[in-house]
Amino acid sequence: IAGITQAPTSQILAAGRRMTLRCTQDMRHNAMYWYRQDLGLGLRLIHYSNTAGTTGKGEVPDGYSVSRANTDDFPLTLASAVPSQTSVYFCASSDSGATYNEQFFGPGTRLTVL
Amino acid sequence: GDSVTQMEGPVTLSEEAFLTINCTYTATGYPSLFWYVQYPGEGLQLLLKATKADDKGSNKGFEATYRKETTSFHLEKGSVQVSDSAVYFCALITTGGGNKLTFGTGTQLKVEL
Numbered sequence: 001i002a003g004i005t006q007a008p009t010s011q012i013l014a015a016g017r018r019m020t021l022r023c024t025q026d027m028r029h030n031a032m033y034w035y036r037q038d039l040g041l042g043l044r045l046i047h048y049s050n051t052a053g054t055t056g057k058g059e060v061p062d063g064y065s066v067s068r069a070n071t072d073d074f075p076l077t078l079a080s081a082v083p084s085q086t087s088v089y090f091c092a093s094s095d096s097g098a099t100y101n102e103q104f105f106g107p108g109t110r111l112t113v114l
Numbered sequence: 115g116d117s118v119t120q121m122e123g124p125v126t127l128s129e130e131a132f133l134t135i136n137c138t139y140t141a142t143g144y145p146s147l148f149w150y151v152q153y154p155g156e157g158l159q160l161l162l163k164a165t166k167a168d169d170k171g172s173n174k175g176f177e178a179t180y181r182k183e184t185t186s187f188h189l190e191k192g193s194v195q196v197s198d199s200a201v202y203f204c205a206l207i208t209t210g211g212g213n214k215l216t217f218g219t220g221t222q223l224k225v226e227l
Contacts, residue, residue, distance in 0.1 A: 033215075043217045043220075044217075101207050104160075105158040
């Protein structure tokens with residue numbers, strides 16, 4: 001693989017269920033991010049990780065958790081999904097040592113919570 | 115805090131028309147500026163960037179100039195094609211904001227024959 005992969009591509013989920021969105025990158029980037037994309041709101045940062053073993057909260061972290069056990073993987077977990085979490089989720093990564101910190105995005109996961 | 119404001123869409127143009135998508139920003143630090151493009155059904159791709167005042171980013175016929183005096187980074191293309199139909203996002207990173215991008219809400223461009 002080259003770049004960032006996300007799984008699943010799409011998912012329909014009953015409210016109250018637990019769900020983990022997977023993200024893997026093979027670029028050895030130290031920084032990774034999770035965004036949600038909603039119409040009229042653009043992309044909003046949920047959580048981020050500047051390096052393996054550390055995580056931080058973004059703009060809209062409530063209801064979500066992340067872990068960063070290694071460089072390549074950055075899963076996003078919804079402990080108990082609610083309809084307002086219906087969105088398209090994008091994972092991204094960057095080399096934080098790069099001059100302009102370009103972020104590379106995965107193809108996205110479309111999540112519907114009923 | 116940091117913010118990015120883009121013109122609302124959708125913008126509908128005929129092929130070969132001139133494109134401008136306005137973007138202005140507010141930032142507490144000295145930002146680097148980006149335009150990302152999202153084609154239908156895909157993730158975002160970096161289109162162009164500028165890291166200091168008066169820099170011009172360019173790619174695929176698109177250009178944007180970093181204007182510190184007007185806090186703007188407007189996207190332009192002289193002659194659009196149907197294949198340019200996508201959503202365009204203006205974004206910034208500040209040196210004091212770590213690696214976190216702040217995005218505008220996106221502008222959808224539709225190019226018709």
